[in-house]
Amino acid sequence: MRSKPFTLSCARATFYDRDMSDKYDITFTVNGDKRTIRVEPRRSLADALREDCGLTGTHLGCEHGVCGACTVLIDDQPVRSCLMFAVQAEGTRVRTVEGLAIGDKLHPLQQAFWDHHGLQCGFCTPGFLMLAVGILERRPDIAEPELREALSSNLCRCTGYQNILKSVLAAAAEMRK
């Protein structure tokens, strides 16, 4: 079998023509900045953050809502940004890993992950950080068994979770001070 002669040229237009009219403007707050972006309705929030806002700290590990690498905070709630359409974020307040540190000062969770070796390859780390921020902001006194259960929302392949738990417990103590 042989396919037809190949004629692909490099000009962008020949790759795919798309009706631009089906894009929508959405306005939301990202890490404190008000932003308006124009997206297709099918665009996930994760893709919008990464590609339209340039915030590539939010990672995509599965795109079906299991691994949690893409976790961000929407109005302070941890959300899988791969399972949410960008248009659903209209009017919300989004926080991503890039917004955690203030200048040179790391967020207590970032500092604790550093101090306690809570990351190895770092790919799941932004999702774990945002998940933990969401948990600790609401439940600063959360007990370890409940914390373990809540953190089991996300997957890590490198650490066996030992030092993630240790880091979050240490940060919780620090944040309660």
Added chain:
Amino acid sequence: MRWVGRPLPRYEDPVLLRGRGRYTADLAQSARILRFVRSPLARGNILAVSSPPDVPIITPAVLGDVKPICPRLDRPDYVPVAQPILADERVTYVGEPIAAVIAGTAAEAEDLAEQVTIEIEAETPVVTLDQALAPGAPLVHDIAPRNTLIDARFETPGIAAALAAAHQLIEFTFTSGRQSAVPLEARTAVAAFDAATGRVTLSASTQMPHLLRTGIADVLGIAESELRVIAPEVGGGFGQKMALIPEYVVAVWAARHFACTVAWIEDRLENLTASFHARDQRVHLRGAFDADGSLLAIDADIQCNVGAYSNFPATCGVEPLMALADMPGPYRVPEYRARARGVASNTCPMAPYRGVSRPVITAAVERLMDCAAARLGLDVLAIRRRNLTADFPHTSVTGVVQDAGSYREAMEAAARVVDFAEFRARQQTARADGRWLGLGISVFAERTGPGSPAFAARRMVITPGFERVELAMDPSGFLEARIGSSPHGQGLKTSLAQLIADEIGVVPSAIRVVAGDTDRSPYGWGTFASRSLVIAGGACKLAAATLRERLQTVASQILEAAASDIEISDGRAFVRGTDLGVEVCQLARTAYHQSHRFPAIAETGLSAVATYDPYGTFSNACHIAVVEVDVATGQVTIERFVVVEDAGRLINPMIVDGQVHGGVAQGIANALYEQVVYDDGGNILTGSLADYLVPTMAEIPEIEIHHLETLTEASITGAKGVGEGGTIGAPAAVLNAVSDALAPFGVGIFEMPITPQRILQLLRKAGCTASSSVAPLAGRGSG
């Protein structure tokens, strides 16, 4: 100040914690997106591939003379098979790339791919080992009779006599399910064509940038200098990313052909179905023991389902050949016979995965030890004491030299930590309450940091081994260490900085380790086989020692003292026993800017190159798991997990513990949770992370680690490799523990993962229907 041995926080971390780490997909912003059209069938003839006129596709005909991938071993028992970059006439597994499309965005590329029509004349696939090895089975490759790609044998002359003379002969078949390494970042490539130079820069999520450059250049028929391969931040690899893949070849081809930037970002479905798999092995084992529990002989038939193709460069021989050579592990095995086969099937090809065959052979041999102990009425420690190697160096029955270790000491230490007597008492009490606790032990020795002799023994045509380091000090006194190894989460840059800092006498924060860029690093083999700290670390130490001598030479002239009297410490060179000294940064500036004063270092300046290629060194450990099995549900809960690890000198104990943690978690996953499941048609039923069960924090218990430090001469830093041990030891400990818990029911475990469903099946088969109705055998304490 000494830096080795300190739990220094990693230099790698701040950028990652801030979300500023650049993984390959983060570099795809302006790229066109490549999408593969994959085979929906496991086996058949391709009749036609077509698309609407406005959907151009990349097919084998379009690729023209791009060569297939053909990994080679130089041995007569190996059949090399060539893997086409895109399937041409036949498809051989579900997910095999057949064609590709390119679009402006990922969503558009998916839309285009859906418009491609493939006609395949379907055939019944061979999926399992039994199907592939059955007489008259259809052949995956016509050139490989009996679907056997490798068939290696080893036999000592006295094996038959030893088996015949055995007081006890224990025999069983141990099976490991198929796994996927599941790095959280799937495979990704961005290939960028540079019109000015005509070169392509391939950023790829890989463990071996130089080998990728070699492999791609070879199949495209270009010089390696036309290609630069960069491994940016890599989100885990575990072996899955140490092979050349067709997708990267197409990406580079497309970048060159269309003179543009092309990205391929693998999605999780592709990763679980069409990226490499691992394990899927069974070992038929016979162990001969004399009356006092001494192991006389092992007779093993090792069968590995290696999928449809061999992987480059390790080949599909990697698992069976390692199993064949390393089966004896920590034990003295006087007589040994083994046959190890790699068997092709219409399933996703295999690549090495953390542990490489040793999680399976360790589990099999450790089950053998427990079975023999039970048969002979010995406790599980006693039988191991009788057989563990205690004299080093030890040359194994297969000729592998094991350097100094602490096989027995590690086991005794672990047994003390766990307190066997206390556990046995608790186990008895629990049994009376209808609760089933078990304790499992696993002792293993693990080849780490193998150099070229180890791989040459396997007869790899491409023989990995050495690592080279280029170390240079700049005029401001900062050091750059360029390494061929390619870390991806192991914290290697921090560990190497600690080693270099101590060797020269500077602070590690003044050292930048450069890796993962073929334009910047010397040719190296990448990160796998628990090798980088041992081999790249050894090369760093050698280069640093040479550079220190050069700094001493410069200092001796400046300070007007003998070079042998110069000491360097904390970034300052001084004449020993005096306060006469000069800062290293000042020394560096002088060496560069007044070079005429230092003819002795005219040729090299403040740089040094070193290469290290050791034989390899053996780490060892003992793992103990304490579990509870709920016989009503089949649920296994790990109550305690103890590791006594001997990885030689600990360069950064915090990083070492992290490696053990992650390894143990993956070993527990192998034992209890993860399995790639195919149906009879060769379709994957576990195509999402909701089906393929990577454990979460809820499943992984606290892992308690203790260290022994045997200082070996087989590694010039004293450090042994530690990347894989956790994964190797944990399955055996868990399976022995579950078997111990279920011993009153007459149930032993000889397969993994041992899921709740399988435990219930085994209990039913043993005549037990529910916890309330079981009538366990008389109480038995095996330890």
